[in-house]
Amino acid sequence: DAKTTQPNSMESNEEEPVHLPCNHSTISGTDYIHWYRQLPSQGPEYVIHGLTSNVNNRMASLAIAEDRKSSTLILHRATLRDAAVYYCILRDVQYAYSGAGSYQLTFGKGTKLSVIP
Amino acid sequence: DVKVTQSSRYLVKRTGEKVFLECVQDMDHENMFWYRQDPGLGLRLIYFSYDVKMKEKGDIPEGYSVSREKKERFSLILESASTNQTSMYLCASSFRDEQFFGPGTRLTVL
Numbered sequence: 001d002a003k004t005t006q007p008n009s010m011e012s013n014e015e016e017p018v019h020l021p022c023n024h025s026t027i028s029g030t031d032y033i034h035w036y037r038q039l040p041s042q043g044p045e046y047v048i049h050g051l052t053s054n055v056n057n058r059m060a061s062l063a064i065a066e067d068r069k070s071s072t073l074i075l076h077r078a079t080l081r082d083a084a085v086y087y088c089i090l091r092d093v094q095y096a097y098s099g100a101g102s103y104q105l106t107f108g109k110g111t112k113l114s115v116i117p
Numbered sequence: 118d119v120k121v122t123q124s125s126r127y128l129v130k131r132t133g134e135k136v137f138l139e140c141v142q143d144m145d146h147e148n149m150f151w152y153r154q155d156p157g158l159g160l161r162l163i164y165f166s167y168d169v170k171m172k173e174k175g176d177i178p179e180g181y182s183v184s185r186e187k188k189e190r191f192s193l194i195l196e197s198a199s200t201n202q203t204s205m206y207l208c209a210s211s212f213r214d215e216q217f218f219g220p221g222t223r224l225t226v227l
Contacts (some may be wrong), residue, residue: 012195032214036216041220041221042119042220043219044160044209045217046216049215078135104150104162104165104175105216107152107159107161108159109159110159
């Protein structure tokens with residue numbers, strides 16, 4: 001399985017942009033890049049995902065390197081509520097919609113983001 | 118909004134007891150999952166189910182079993198609880214690209 005590497009922790013000031021990096025040098029051509037986050041005392045929640053092109057949604061933006069060996073989750077204005085552990089996960093799209101096991105996610109240790117008021 | 122609920126937030130059981138953890142989702146999702154989360158180890162998949170009465174082992178199924186009699190409900194069973202099963206247990210359901218997690222059950226086995 002392709003693995004991801006993330007920094008253990010990062011800090012950001014409130015209302016400033018945050019760039020959370022993820023390296024996935026062994027990514028295959030059929031791997032989607034997913035990001036989840038886990039707020040304290042809660043289950044993980046989906047943030048964003050992409051395959052090749054950059055993606056935007058109401059929560060964040062995902063910038064994917066041209067060679068796909070790294071990606072960056074961008075929070076445009078960090079708030080205190082964004083303090084969480086952020087997980088970068090690869091999922092093989094060739095298993096998508098095929099039933100058994102197609103939606104397994106393998107979580108690593110993630111990056112703990114602290115937001116300073 | 119999708120809702121995944123778990124029967125208890127906190128549970129304390131004794132070694133050897135049979136433990137049932139219940140999970141219910143309200144969005145008619147076919148896929149459901151049970152994970153456990155431990156400090157330093159992250160989330161690890163115990164079992165998952167992609168249809169009623171269908172189940173598959175995840176990465177750490179030993180000491181656990183599951184039941185999926187109805188589409189909306191996925192139960193995790195500890196046949197004989199042991200202290201090394203003290204953990205946070207998270208249930209999730211999914212449709213296509215997104216998994217929705219419940220709030221978790223913190224289980225302590227004494």
